[in-house]
Amino acid sequence: MNGAADMGGMHGFGPVVPEDNEPVFHAGWEGHSFALNMATGVAGVWNLDAFRFKRESLPPAEYLNLSYYGLWTRTLELMMLEYGMATPAEIAAGHAIAPFEKAPQPVTAAQCANMVRCGSPYNRPAPAPALFKVGDKVRAKNMHPTYHTRLPRYARGHIGEVVRIVGCHVFPDSNSQNLGEDPHWLYTVRFDGRDLWGEGSDPTVRVCIEAWEPYLETP
């Protein structure tokens, strides 16, 4: 979707301001927001792409005015509502309100530690051979889906070069809509900065993105 999350190339946000000796979390609640999101991820009620889609679907003004973990908490609220894990009344009250069904098995510390150690690989067996090879010129399609996609607006319509075949990976555009993992070949595609930003821009800049095969066409 063309939402506030798609920030590449936007102007007006000012300089990058690094913080000296930045703590991992800036407040106690941030750590809890982070951990809740990780743990509910382990519970497997939704997938990461669906979570990202919900987050970027927030009205742009809200997305842009929330802090980073504020965005996580807000998204978690919406996901819990959508997936029936809590009611609006419960979220307002800050407690479970009877009657409710208790989950059969809570996410445990051991499961979380295991998730941290093993992660969740995204590569899958390939259903077909890869269409493109390293060195091929490809054009990122001009597409504007209203659903979740990982093809940034700034790359659309531009020609780049395949520099790596990553493998066959879960396709976020489908997975985020709970339509299945629908794995596709994933490529690293390199663009010349001048193609992306115009003639006058820095000639020494190259930008690489990962692009799934359905994002690409032969120019």
Next chain:
Amino acid sequence: MSDHHDHHHDHDHSELSETQLRVRALETVLTEKGYVDPAALDLLIETYETKVGPRNGARVVARAWADADYRARLLKDATPAIAELGYAGRQGEHIVALENTAAQHNMVVCTLCSCYPWPVLGLPPVWYKSAPYRSRAVSDPRGVLKDFGVTLPNDTKIRVWDSTAEIRYLVIPMRPKGTEGWSEDKLAALVTRDSMIGTGLAKQP
């Protein structure tokens, strides 16, 4: 989602009073410094609140419906044709009239700010300046029309005009059936503001 909307509205309200105070402070400073004359401000407000509005555009459309020669002049060069009726000036220096037909429906938007033909339509409504309209009118015009309760035949061509320069567009809606022989005044009553933006149709008799 509804709690989110409420939240935002509340937020806006508290900002409003803050803005209200700042506007008053600024007006006082500017008046004290002699940069503005308060009577001129009052006249500006009165002009756009009570004098300039979509009734102007409705008269232009009604004349175009009733007078074939005028219609031809309007579609050829709208600025002087509209000036014949006494409407001209700020935000209407270069007006183009767009004819809606059964085959083609025109809609006007300004994706980049809020450009609008003031002399014929007055100041734009909030929805015209809102992010939902500005974002979707160009990519999903039929969806926007649905927000207004308007459904066009599937084979009607839709033309969206994004006002990126100082050209201002006035849509001439189709004349409703059953209005043969009506006076211009009576016809003008059928011409809504939205029908001249392209988010609506003229009223039926």
Next chain:
Amino acid sequence: MAHDHHHDHDHEHGSELSDMQLRTRALETILIEKGYIDPAAIDELIETYEKKIGPRNGAQVVAKSWVDPQFRKWLFEDGTAAIGSLGFGGRSGNHLVALENTPSVHNMVVCTLCSCYPWAVLGLPPLWYKSAPYRSRTVADPRGVLADFGIALPKDTEIRVWDSTAELRYLVVPMRPAGTEGWSEEKLAELVTRDSMIGTGVAKSPKELT
């Protein structure tokens, strides 16, 4: 203008903190009451990312690549396996790619669409990495972003920006500073800053070690 912005930020930050604190606590309470999550799991996760996983992991990888040519070769051929041999991997590190900075090519990593970052080797990302200024400008004006970090590269250095749009995670391997010949891996690792592994910095020079 600048003053107004700061005012707004303070205002929002202050009021948002307490609001978010309450809302986060509400969700946690509900999830625990309903039996979805064991409270010990929350503590375990926070401790892991606050204390255990951080840029020292990545620094070990870089230092080893500076002293061990075979490891270096492996690292650039198969980042996931080479880094896994040091015990790092898993969450946000299942598909790792190492990028070699040289005098002619400088690599920088960003996620314009959200905040993808190689947690397994760098821990959680700093605020600036997740901020709108970094996410918007890095792809279009990387030299300007480098200037925000006080870094000016030679005009003819090619800059490669890697936008993490999929589940690949990138680790920049900065250039080894001059004057570190014969140093141990542990000592070398002290030169490797977090920013040098994102590409918004370079490794410290021996002089900077205190």
Next chain:
Amino acid sequence: MNGGQDLGGMHGFGPVEPEPNEPVFHAEWEKRAFALTLAMARPGGWNIDMGRFARENRPAGEYLAMSYYQVWFAALESMMKERDLVAEDEIAAGHSLHTPKKVERVLSPADVLKVLHRGGPTERETNTKPAFKPGDRVRAKTINPPTHTRLPRYVRGRIGEIERVIGCHVFPDTNSLGAGENPQWLYTVRFDGRELWGPQGDPTATVSVDAWEPYLVPA
């Protein structure tokens, strides 16, 4: 600039919500903010393009969270402060604290209708010839200036057809910076919906923009 104002094709803002019997202004302060903006243009010495740039030149989250006249008013404040017409301490005090600057001309009630009637025509005489004629296929350039431009992101790189040669008009990209009116030929360019939006585009919809010659190249 690629800022919060460049909204064409963005998702996530929800439906358009027309307000029945909408008043011209929604609060007393809106009237004053509107009239002050119109009345200060002449004494302030800025042009319409500088005004537009002042409105859009802020973080997108700020732009999108403000109401319409809040944006107008914020731009008025910033333009007056930049020109030392008014200082922040004066707005805080609600009174003049410093000596006024000499200004060109204060708008008198007698001039209001004259000024409104005259408006601000942007067409200029030229002895150049337009490079394009109706029917020509043109591509909107890929440009990403951080300064004011009237070429929306959604048409950049896309191919359209010259529909009309409008005339030679003041060029906002330079006029907004105080770098001169620099008049350029202006065209109406029509784009097919699918050319702009890809498979998501409505095949029965076209979009026309008014584009100055420096935005266009032959396709």
